[in-house]
Amino acid sequence: MIENNFLEIYSTLLNEYGFQGWWPLLTHKSENLSNNGPGFAYHPNDYSLPKCENEKFEIILGSILTQNTSWQSVEQALKNLNNLSAIDPFKILELSEDNLKTAIRSAGYYNQKYNYIQNITKFFIDLNKTTPTRKELLEIKGVGNETADSILLYAYKKEEFIVDAYTKRIFSYLGYINDKDSYMTIKKLFESELKNFRGNKIELFQEYHALIVEHAKNYYSKKPYGINDDILDIFKI
DNA sequence: AGCCAGGCTACCG
DNA sequence: CGGTAGCATGGC
Numbered sequence: 241m242i243e244n245n246f247l248e249i250y251s252t253l254l255n256e257y258g259f260q261g262w263w264p265l266l267t268h269k270s271e272n273l274s275n276n277g278p279g280f281a282y283h284p285n286d287y288s289l290p291k292c293e294n295e296k297f298e299i300i301l302g303s304i305l306t307q308n309t310s311w312q313s314v315e316q317a318l319k320n321l322n323n324l325s326a327i328d329p330f331k332i333l334e335l336s337e338d339n340l341k342t343a344i345r346s347a348g349y350y351n352q353k354y355n356y357i358q359n360i361t362k363f364f365i366d367l368n369k370t371t372p373t374r375k376e377l378l379e380i381k382g383v384g385n386e387t388a389d390s391i392l393l394y395a396y397k398k399e400e401f402i403v404d405a406y407t408k409r410i411f412s413y414l415g416y417i418n419d420k421d422s423y424m425t426i427k428k429l430f431e432s433e434l435k436n437f438r439g440n441k442i443e444l445f446q447e448y449h450a451l452i453v454e455h456a457k458n459y460y461s462k463k464p465y466g467i468n469d470d471i472l473d474i475f476k477i
Numbered sequence: 478a479g480c481c482a483g484g485c486t487a488c489c490g
Numbered sequence: 491c492g493g494t495a496g497c498a499t500g501g502c
Contacts, residue, residue: 302483304484306482306483307483307484308481309482309499345499347499347500348498348499349498351497352496352497353497382484385484385485386483390483422492450483452483456483461482462480
């Protein structure tokens with residue numbers, strides 16, 4: 241019997257959707273599935289990634305590119321960059337402005353994201369393989385709360401819970417938060433509610449966020465949110 | 478056709 | 491401070 245609602249919801253989502261295998265990496269996609277739509281798991285139950293600096297950099301690029309943008313569009317941009325051998329901080333900086341903007345065009349906001357990528361790439365090189373702090377990341381123009389936490393949790397395996405639009409949508413619908421609560425308020429609530437989890441917190445945070453996204457894609461993309469949600473009943477305790 | 482997408486910054490009162 | 495316009499393409 242689980243007495244913590246947030247852990248119970250996690251357990252319900254995991255039982256419903258299975259391990260998601262986030263963060264998506266081009267070179268670590270499950271081979272037995274052909275698309276990346278709902279239900280797609282990337283490298284399920286493998287928490288060893290990223291394995292090298294360029295894989296960290298790929299996560300960082302993806303975290304910028306996916307701002308208010310579907311992953312499918314982001315993946316096309318990453319494939320374009322990969323074809324230019326540019327999932328590499330030094331190669332990125334060698335690309336002309338036109339070439340980089342063309343490569344990331346599919347991910348939208350390409351003028352903004354071009355600048356954001358320039359900023360964080362220089363920052364990443366200056367890190368020289370060390371781990372950034374949250375404060376340092378937030379000082380970069382183009383990195384806000386969610387992007388910083390995504391980078392820390394998935395690229396650097398730091399214990400930071402990610403809050404995104406889907407998290408707010410689901411948990412305000414279920415009545416656990418108000419949709420006007422601040423990012424940090426919601427983040428701290430999750431981290432507090434999950435603090436006694438007896439297991440690997442990094443893996444929990446990684447999996448929980450991925451499951452929230454998967455669930456929201458299935459039930460919270462179009463208004464009215466949550467209606468016809470078959471597994472919602474399990475959440476109502 | 479039109480709404481939606483795994484946000485962020487700048488600027489407003 | 492909190493609230494919001496603008497950013498832009500692609501998928502369904």
